Amino acid sequence: MKFFKKGQIEKIVERLAEKADVFVPMLRGQQSGFFSWKSYDENYDDIIFDLLNVYSPPKNIILPQTEKMYSFDQQGQETIIKPEEIPVEPKVIFGIRSCDVKAIEYMDEVFLTRTFVDEYYKARRDQVAIVANACYNPGTNCFCKSMGVDHLNPEAADVILREVENGYVWESKTDKGDILTKQVEDLLEDQEVELYQPNRFVRKVNYDGVAEKLKDLFDHPMWERYSDPCQTCGICTYMCPTCYCFDVQVKNWGDEGYRFRCWDSCMYREYTLMAGGHNPREAAKERFRNRFLHKLQFFNERYGTPLCTGCGRCIVTCPAGVDIIRMIELIKEAEPSV
Amino acid sequence: MSNCSCENPLVPQIVEVIKIVEETPDVKTFYVQKDNGVPFDVMPGQLAMVSLLPTGEGMFSVSWQEDDHLQFAIKRVGVMTDELHTIDVGQRLGVRGPYGNGFPVEKCKGRDMLFIGGGIGLAPLRSFIKYCFKHREDYGKITIIYGSRSYDDLCFKEELFEKWPQEKDTQVYVTIDNAEEKWDGHVGYVPAYLEELNPDPQNTIAVTCGPPIMIKFVLQALEKMRFSDEQVITTLEMRMKCGIGKCGRCNIGSEYICLDGPVFDLAQLRKLPPEW
Incomplete structure (x- = not known):
């Protein structure tokens, strides 16, 4: 087994940062998230490998919150379109948890398969190596295991770190992982260490049969009732590691400008508002329902898995107390109305 | 693909x-x-x-x-x-x-074609209508029923009144919602005109596009005339941003209108949640 002592972790990151932009979980002011090691300021930031989920998922590293697509200059017949060059600097997401790794797998399915490849996503994704931190001690709102995530063996990880007494085990899983291993080889020791027994999950839910059952619940009164507290603020979608919907907008000064995309949310009225005023999901209830059906039924029908990795962020951040675990339970309890 | x-x-x-x-x-x-x-x-x-x-x-x-x-x-x-x-x-x-998928032009070969349009809904139908004329031998009898609010609102007037009626084995029926002085043709809504004309479903494919309210009543009328769900084709509209099935918003159920649609037959639509 390859092993390194806890005190070595910054050295390892430092070494990886010689060849890549390394994103590390940090507490920065009031916010925790994955921030570039280049921006680390020891007076201001705390590195938090031990914390389970940071507040913001690392999806912005592959799908930036706003991203230029191309610029244009329209001077009559001299109209020019210039596609944005996507930075090709290698990146490492270091210390990412299994739920967020799984979310990247789901995004890979969306952006890289099904007829079209999203070139912006692909360019960024190709450059990313994933160093995951296996979870031996699930948190109070963690339920990844219930959603089919292996919290000890994140599949898309290039390297898996396992916390052990006084240090971490370093386990390379892919060619990308082997390259990273070479970079830090002299910082790793060969040593047999005992792995922890994983702790139990506090929260569990049984997703079996939910996708199938939802087919008969589209018109169920439950949506009216349970969407009532929802403010349609969209925080659940912004904090969700799997939510990938985006908007395309333009910024111009006269005839020059650029088109960009930015995260969007199905909780907003404008998301489906059509020119002319028709909106198929005008009411909060309809948007709330679409969000849960997308996560628990529609995505499953299209990609064979729910679009939820059980990270628990939406439960923690929702100002109205909407709880996806409770929603799954309520769906299981509901009697189809017709 | x-x-x-x-x-x-x-x-x-x-x-x-x-x-x-x-x-x-x-x-x-x-x-x-x-x-x-x-x-x-x-x-x-x-x-x-x-x-x-x-x-x-x-x-x-x-x-x-x-x-x-x-x-x-x-x-x-x-x-x-x-x-x-x-x-x-x-x-x-x-x-x-x-x-998007486009109309099933191959599957419709050898069939009589019934096109039912309202307002700007003729725009997508027109691509299929003109395709049939271009490959005239591949399709049987062609019937076009089209209506708008007023005479002025009828699209593609030259084709409607001059070109298409001249095509082989083709009937064009045009209606407007309310009577006008300069109009001596049929007056009334498209679904009612369709029922009046009562086309034979035998070996026919019906393709309809128009405002949602028109589509709703056209589908009911076709059902009454005993068109099967597989014989009825329509196109759906949703807000779209990417066009490649990624940005999320144009879903109805698990189908993306930009990628899996916009063309569906009624049998496919009946499997979707009633959001269309």
Whole structure:
């Protein structure tokens, strides 16, 4: 087994940062998230490998919150379109948890398969190596295991770190992982260490049969009732590691400008508002329902898995107390109305 | 599968507007060209994203493709289309695509075709109608039923009244919602006119497109006439941003209208949640 002592972790990151932009979980002011090691300021930031989920998922590293697509200059017949060059600097997401790794797998399915490849996503994704931190001690709102995530063996990880007494085990899983291993080889020791027994999950839910059952619940009164507290603020979608919907907008000064995309949310009225005023999901209830059906039924029908990795962020951040675990339970309890 | 020829499916190609036809007070058809040809080939019923670069993008059905240009019939309904209606010939636009499945032109071969359109809904139907005329021997009898609010609001008048009725084995029926002095044709709504004409479902495929309320009653009328769900085809509309099944918003159930649609038969639609 390859092993390194806890005190070595910054050295390892430092070494990886010689060849890549390394994103590390940090507490920065009031916010925790994955921030570039280049921006680390020891007076201001705390590195938090031990914390389970940071507040913001690392999806912005592959799908930036706003991203230029191309610029244009329209001077009559001299109209020019210039596609944005996507930075090709290698990146490492270091210390990412299994739920967020799984979310990247789901995004890979969306952006890289099904007829079209999203070139912006692909360019960024190709450059990313994933160093995951296996979870031996699930948190109070963690339920990844219930959603089919292996919290000890994140599949898309290039390297898996396992916390052990006084240090971490370093386990390379892919060619990308082997390259990273070479970079830090002299910082790793060969040593047999005992792995922890994983702790139990506090929260569990049984997703079996939910996708199938939802087919008969589209018109169920439950949506009216349970969407009532929802403010349609969209925080659940912004904090969700799997939510990938985006908007395309333009910024111009006269005839020059650029088109960009930015995260969007199905909780907003404008998301489906059509020119002319028709909106198929005008009411909060309809948007709330679409969000849960997308996560628990529609995505499953299209990609064979729910679009939820059980990270628990939406439960923690929702100002109205909407709880996806409770929603799954309520769906299981509901009697189809017709 | 996609026949999108571009390297990055989200980046448009530049086309020139070579002709603008004023169809109605709020519909214009834009003829666009790239290097004396087309930016890409489209099948009837497929979509393309048209952009007025500094203003916005919108998804439209391609209402016809000639060897050297594409035609888009576009109604003025919002910010981008308002602006689009002010441009002149020579203007450069962005266009990307083609997107979507298009009409099942192969599956319809050997069938009689019944086209039922309302208002701007004739724009997508027109691509299929003209395709049938271009491949006339492949299709049987062609019946076109079309209506608008008023005479002025009828799109493609020259084709409706002069060209299409001259085609072999073709009937064109036109109606307007309310009587007008300059109109001596049929008056009434499209679904009622359809019931009055009572076409035979035998070996026929019905293709309908128009405002949601018209589609609703047309589908009911066709059912009454004993058209099976597989014999009825329509196109759906949703807000779209990417066109490639990624951005999320155009879903109805697990289908993306931009990618799996916009064309569905009624049997497929009945399996979807009632959001269309």
